[in-house]
Amino acid sequence: MVQFGCNKPGPKDEIATFIEDLASKDRFSGAVLIAKDGKPILEKAYGLANRDYDVSNRLDTKFNLGSMSKMFTAIAILQLVEQGRLAVDDSIIEHVPDYPNQEVAGRVTIHHLLTHTSGLGDFFTEEFFKTSKDRFRALQEYLPLFVDNPLRFEPGAQFSYSNAGYIVLGLIIEEITGQSYFDYVRENIYQPCGMTNTDSYELDQVVQNIAVGYSIDIRDGGRLKNNLFFIPIKGSSAGGGYSTVEDMLNFSNCLVNHQLLSPELTEILLEGKVENPDLGGNAKYGYGFGDRMINNHRVVGHSGGAPGICANLDIFLDLGYTVVILSNSDNACLQVRTNIRETLLK
Numbered sequence: 001m002v003q004f005g006c007n008k009p010g011p012k013d014e015i016a017t018f019i020e021d022l023a024s025k026d027r028f029s030g031a032v033l034i035a036k037d038g039k040p041i042l043e044k045a046y047g048l049a050n051r052d053y054d055v056s057n058r059l060d061t062k063f064n065l066g067s068m069s070k071m072f073t074a075i076a077i078l079q080l081v082e083q084g085r086l087a088v089d090d091s092i093i094e095h096v097p098d099y100p101n102q103e104v105a106g107r108v109t110i111h112h113l114l115t116h117t118s119g120l121g122d123f124f125t126e127e128f129f130k131t132s133k134d135r136f137r138a139l140q141e142y143l144p145l146f147v148d149n150p151l152r153f154e155p156g157a158q159f160s161y162s163n164a165g166y167i168v169l170g171l172i173i174e175e176i177t178g179q180s181y182f183d184y185v186r187e188n189i190y191q192p193c194g195m196t197n198t199d200s201y202e203l204d205q206v207v208q209n210i211a212v213g214y215s216i217d218i219r220d221g222g223r224l225k226n227n228l229f230f231i232p233i234k235g236s237s238a239g240g241g242y243s244t245v246e247d248m249l250n251f252s253n254c255l256v257n258h259q260l261l262s263p264e265l266t267e268i269l270l271e272g273k274v275e276n277p278d279l280g281g282n283a284k285y286g287y288g289f290g291d292r293m294i295n296n297h298r299v300v301g302h303s304g305g306a307p308g309i310c311a312n313l314d315i316f317l318d319l320g321y322t323v324v325i326l327s328n329s330d331n332a333c334l335q336v337r338t339n340i341r342e343t344l345l346k
Helices: 011-024 066-082 102-107 110-114 126-130 139-145 163-177 181-190 245-256 263-270 332-345
Strands: 030-036 039-046 048-050 214-217 223-226 290-294 297-306 309-316 321-327
Touching: 011 030, 011 039, 011 332, 030 245, 030 332, 039 245, 066 110, 066 163, 066 181, 066 245, 066 263, 066 297, 066 309, 110 163, 126 139, 139 163, 163 181, 245 309, 245 321, 297 332, 309 332, 321 332
Parallel strands: none
Antiparallel strands: 030 039, 030 321, 214 223, 290 297, 297 309, 309 321
């Protein structure tokens, strides 16, 4: 097990030096937090949250999580399982009887949706990019982008990452609880875990201390542009919420201490169920969480990415480490993730 010395160079210093080097070359902008047994041992912010006004990122800066929000959706579903209000083998139609595509709703189960084995596709379609992004404030508004499409394969036959599937999970949560998805996760995940800087903020409203995403546009000569016209105006059950590294540590602590789900259901949530060929190796996808062995150590979590968004949560279950990387630049957080994994596990 890695021990960080207080006065002599060690793994923590190696990691810090690596990130500082990336940031000095303007290849990483964001915040990084490493915790051991729930307590931070390295936390620092880098780069600019807003380049127009030269505003620096801070540890409490809110970053777009991308698909990391799928973890919250999966936990919400299993909370409803724990309450006896649904079962993962239930079909969509059992809980959303007026789902517009009845044939699909009768064949696809909640388990299929959670594990990306439903055969549903994506909502980042040509139609999405032609549509004003301020239209997407409620989950129902995503349905026209995919609901009439046929399934890509027989449900359960294979893994194919599906943002559309997690929109449908959000609709199931809304139907069962009578609340909006956003209110449910706020009241049942964010608030119990002390995540005071986490939500799906509407970006045409005033949101303090929020990072603007920046992406290199190769179609425009490699110019750096903000991503405000690319992302929906509000997050969804498939992704796009905002959080801070400190809030995500609170979330990790809450999860592993079984404050969100019972120990049994927590393991059902995290346990890999289908192979994830996108990640290679021994990686599997559970319910809203990836599950893999790295150097004989089990690591669970989720990443998120899009132009100007790069984020990752790694929970090293047997070693007690939590690593949160949130970035408002394109892909450099993945280099940081690789460096941290290799350094902690060597």
